[in-house]
Amino acid sequence: MTDAIILHHYDGSPFAEKVRLMMGLKGLHWHGVDIPNIMPKPDLMPLTGGYRKTPVTQIGADIWCDTKLIAAELERRHPEPTLMKGGPGMAYMMSAFTEGQMFWTIAGLVMGTIADHMPDAFHQDRARMRGAPSANVDKLKAAAPLHREQLKPQLDWLVDLFADGRNWVAGDGPGLADLTAYHPLWFMSRGGRAVRTMLEPYPVLTEFMARVAGIGHGTFTEMPSAQALDVARTASPDAGRGIAENAEGWSEGDTVAVTPTDYARDPVTGTLVTYNGGEIAVRRTDDRVGDVVVHFPRVGFAIRRVS
Incomplete structure (x- = not known):
């Protein structure tokens, strides 16, 4: 079980759909x-x-955060069939657009359109994620028409990717670039x-979405959160992948805090074990799971010393 892939997710999460x-x-x-879609998340925090x-994503006592790094780890462990059609650069550049500007345009449109159907607890949680003291539902609703107009040319840009008749973004079969382009549209389709x-x-986009949906989710079984905590507690985390020579002054064993640079800026504090390639990882200890290593991508995360 310590080698099993465990995904902590909820059904409606677009980023979870990508994974x-x-x-x-x-x-x-x-x-x-299955985890809650708002805080608190009492059986996730001991891991992260x-x-x-x-x-x-959890494998044993190692925890991977952010879909870009999850993709890289799955590719390392299971290289075939590859996720990296067209190379990782293609997927990551696609991510910069579809998971940045385009995703937030879609999120604003969806949340503003269905605002009256969402519980107040959800609105307040998402406001806190953005760093706002409280939710302003009227402002969300008023912004929806602007998001709608901003989205139209962005959808045209996606359509243009298929102007030469291709079925997939970066090759003769699906890859990470396709999944990255798809999941904001999936979220939109559920709005x-x-x-x-x-x-x-x-229709070019709806046909593309049907092709991607046809990939499916592999095979999976549900796992209680308590069992996932047991898996972490009985496993030993990886030793870490070392510190790069040009690591900007970081050393193995430094006490650091790692924080997303965009939103949900909750720091994770631990001992630095990896600052190498595209990854940062810290070792930490929790009473419920013992020692775990939490892995983050370098892009999109800030690291600082903790004295």
Whole structure:
């Protein structure tokens, strides 16, 4: 069980859908732990040390945060079939657009359109994630028409990727670039009819979405959160992958805090064991799980010393 892939997720998370499709593309078996879509997340925090975004992937006592790093680790452990059609640069550049500007345009449109149907606890949680003291639902609703207009040319840009008749973004088969382009559209398609109809003038995109959805999620079994904690407690985390020579003054054993640079800026504090390539990792100890190593990508995360 210590080698099992455990995905901490909830059904409606678009970023979790991206990882579920990674599992499907690689034909993997995995275990799913259902987590709340808002705080508190009492059975996730012992593993992550405070990181609250969804999803999180666990293998034994190692915890991977952020879908870019999850993809890289799945590729390392299960290289075939590859996620990296067209190379990692293609997928990561696609991520910079679809998971940045485009995703937040879609999120603003969806949340503003269905705001009256969402519980106040959800609105307040997402406001705290953005660093706001409280939610302003009226402002969310008022911004929806602007997001709608901003989204239209961005959808045109995606359509243009398929102008030469290709089925996939970066090759003769699906890869991470496709999953990265797909999951914001998936989130949009689940945002109610008023949002979903925006896709109707774009048959190229709806056909693309059907192809990606056909990849599936691999095979999976549900796992209680308590069992995932047991897996971590009985496993030993990886030793770490060392510190790069040009590591900007960082040394193995430094006490550091790692924080997302965009939102949900909850720091994770631990002992630095990896600052190498595209990864930062820290070792930490929790009473419920013992020693774990939490892995983050360098891009999109800040590191600082803790005295």
